Amino acid sequence: MTATPLDLRSVIAGERLAAADRPLASVNPSRTAEVVAQVSLAGRADFTAACRAAQEAQAEWARVPAPIRGQVIANIGELVAANKEALARSVTRDIGKTLGEARGEVQEIIDTCEYFRGEGRRLYGQTVPSEMPDKQLFTFRNPLGVAAIITAGNFPVAVPSWYIIPALLTGNAVVWKPAEYSAACAWSFYELFSRAGIPRGVLNIVYADGEETFAGLEQALGEGLVDKVGFTGSSAVGARIGELCGRHLQTPCLELGGKNPMVVTEDADLELAAEGALFSGFGTAGQRCTSLGTAIVHEGVHDRFVELLAGATAAARVGDPTRDVLYGPMINERFAARYESYLGWIGDHHRVLGSTSTGRISAANPREGFVGDPGDGLFYHPVILDGVRPEDKVFTEETFGPIIGVTTYRHLEEAVELADLPGYGLSCAIYTTDPKKAFDFRSGIGAGMVSVNNSTSGAEAHLPFGGNGRSGNGGRLSGMWVLDQFTRWQSMNWDYSGRLQKAQMDVLEI
Numbered sequence: 001m002t003a004t005p006l007d008l009r010s011v012i013a014g015e016r017l018a019a020a021d022r023p024l025a026s027v028n029p030s031r032t033a034e035v036v037a038q039v040s041l042a043g044r045a046d047f048t049a050a051c052r053a054a055q056e057a058q059a060e061w062a063r064v065p066a067p068i069r070g071q072v073i074a075n076i077g078e079l080v081a082a083n084k085e086a087l088a089r090s091v092t093r094d095i096g097k098t099l100g101e102a103r104g105e106v107q108e109i110i111d112t113c114e115y116f117r118g119e120g121r122r123l124y125g126q127t128v129p130s131e132m133p134d135k136q137l138f139t140f141r142n143p144l145g146v147a148a149i150i151t152a153g154n155f156p157v158a159v160p161s162w163y164i165i166p167a168l169l170t171g172n173a174v175v176w177k178p179a180e181y182s183a184a185c186a187w188s189f190y191e192l193f194s195r196a197g198i199p200r201g202v203l204n205i206v207y208a209d210g211e212e213t214f215a216g217l218e219q220a221l222g223e224g225l226v227d228k229v230g231f232t233g234s235s236a237v238g239a240r241i242g243e244l245c246g247r248h249l250q251t252p253c254l255e256l257g258g259k260n261p262m263v264v265t266e267d268a269d270l271e272l273a274a275e276g277a278l279f280s281g282f283g284t285a286g287q288r289c290t291s292l293g294t295a296i297v298h299e300g301v302h303d304r305f306v307e308l309l310a311g312a313t314a315a316a317r318v319g320d321p322t323r324d325v326l327y328g329p330m331i332n333e334r335f336a337a338r339y340e341s342y343l344g345w346i347g348d349h350h351r352v353l354g355s356t357s358t359g360r361i362s363a364a365n366p367r368e369g370f371v372g373d374p375g376d377g378l379f380y381h382p383v384i385l386d387g388v389r390p391e392d393k394v395f396t397e398e399t400f401g402p403i404i405g406v407t408t409y410r411h412l413e414e415a416v417e418l419a420d421l422p423g424y425g426l427s428c429a430i431y432t433t434d435p436k437k438a439f440d441f442r443s444g445i446g447a448g449m450v451s452v453n454n455s456t457s458g459a460e461a462h463l464p465f466g467g468n469g470r471s472g473n474g475g476r477l478s479g480m481w482v483l484d485q486f487t488r489w490q491s492m493n494w495d496y497s498g499r500l501q502k503a504q505m506d507v508l509e510i
């Protein structure tokens with residue numbers, strides 16, 4: 001099936017921008033000759049204009065009662081549910097995620113709507129006792145204003161929804177810049193949201209490249225048009241955004257990379273651990289920020305674990321993401337090229353398992369063993385790298401590809417130290433049957449998310465999601481915790497004593 005490519009443009013306050021002379025072609029990574037969309041990239045001035053339009057629309061949206069905004073969120077959830085399969089297929093076509101995972105991704109939007117529709121009736125403030133008589137204290141959550149949301153293409157619709165839904169619910173207006181290479185599913189997402197009853201200008205979509213976005217954002221921050229930046233992407237870009245926001249005394253919400261470890265203790269269910277490693281390391285071709293980086297395995301069970309993981313890997317099916325496979329292609333040429341360069345980190349001391357070679361497609365490792373015709377798709381074989389050492393780059397840096405490192409430890413403290421060594425702190429896992437080890441691991445580790453006997457990836461949509469260190473600045477998405485990202489507490493004190501009671505000075509003596 002070769003459908004005509006979509007003509008995608010930014011929409012600011014309901015107006016579609018003019019077409020670019022040379023649009024960017026967004027291709028299907030399973031068949032790179034198939035152009036999914038021609039994307040007209042906007043410039044920096046457009047990004048700033050979108051922020052201005054959002055600011056103009058925001059006050060009125062904030063006046064809509066929160067339960068009614070919650071109803072709009074409910075409408076979004078229903079529209080997404082009614083179009084789940086089409087949206088999932090669009091995700092698969094854009095970025096090569098398996099259909100099963102793509103459906104799960106769309107489900108995350110529905111779950112997020114489900115959670116926040118009710119939050120419109122629950123945006124609580126508090127009543128707080130005063131230290132003086134005839135005086136009452138209160139707190140209120142206020143919207144911030146305009147949220148600029150910049151998201152990556154590996155979770156092209158679920159992760160944006162984690163920002164956009166609570167931002168809208170709490171009365172903010174949004175400028176969303178999706179990844180250019182997942183432009184088509186981003187468009188379907190935007191269209192569904194637009195049909196749910198969001199007023200013009202409250203949600204704007206801007207397709208732009210990174211540098212133009214950055215320049216437009218800089219301008220918008222300077223003009224006071226943006227009140228919060230939400231960014232999911234690399235640690236390097238996150239640091240740049242953090243610097244920029246810091247200059248304007250703003251704290252962005254940064255969800256960055258991960259080098260997510262799993263520890264396998266000597267008492268673990270090794271089959272479960274191998275299955276968990278397979279899914280979290282190779283699922284999504286390793287292209288989740290929560291993907292497994294290194295398995296840190298007790299030396300007493302290392303050989304058996306590696307044997308089980310290698311067996312499971314050999315049996316895994318990789319290829320056409322519309323078929324029953326563990327994973328499909330890399331998301332795009334840029335991700336593939338970067339992963340290729342990381343494969344160069346494999347050293348002579350590593351034992352490479354799970355693939356005929358290093359996962360690279362080459363004469364020595366041809367396009368064989370894939371489900372379906374790999375054609376010119378960006379497919380890579382899975383790699384298990386036994387014997388990684390702390391000084392190896394492949395131990396400390398995120399690879400964003402289907403590669404799992406394995407190393408050993410003797411005492412749990414050593415495992416925790418190894419797990420924290422790369423300086424990321426997003427997700428981690430421990431496989432153990434000993435509750436003490438699980439809890440000691442949890443309290444010792446620096447990561448924001450800990451799994452026990454489960455995958456490092458696959459967060460549920462109502463638990464706090466986020467990391468520390470190189471993985472982010474501690475901001476949390478999802479559930480009630482994200483409300484603090486998109487609202488600001490305001491306090492009020494009300495004195496009905498009829499006289500001027502001075503705090504600290506007129507307090508009753510007892």
Ligand code: UN1
Nearest residue numbers: 155288289290457458459
């Ligand atoms: C990401 O890769 O940016 O927990 C987010 C997970 C997903 C989200 C990953 N639900 O794996």
